[in-house]
Amino acid sequence: MPVVHIYTAEGWVSPRRKQMMIEKVTDAVVAAEGREEVRAMTYVLVHDVGDGGWGYQGRVTRQTDFKALIPPDPKD
Template structure:
């Protein structure tokens, strides 16, 4: 029974986008493990506080990710 943990920076993705991630990650796992394990495939989405994520020695915020995505840094509603 697989458990996939997806970590995201808080405030970047909408609830709908997170639901889609869960569906797609589950589908990808089922392609490998077989349809019979779909019902016991766990996907957990954890959000890390903006600024508490680092890459290359620098903290990364939700605004930084929004800039990479080419969209406004306005917070995403939950």
């Protein structure tokens, strides 16, 4: 059973984006396995790392550092 873990900074990925991410990652796992029945066994876990618990290029990154970069939710 495939289990995929995705870590992201808290506040970066909206609930709608998480839903899309889970759907697309599941599709990718099914494609990689080449068997549709794997879909029923695939878990995708999105972990929100709390503010101050995320580092990039050797320094702590806080929500205030990336707030302006958060992408808008996609249109359905």
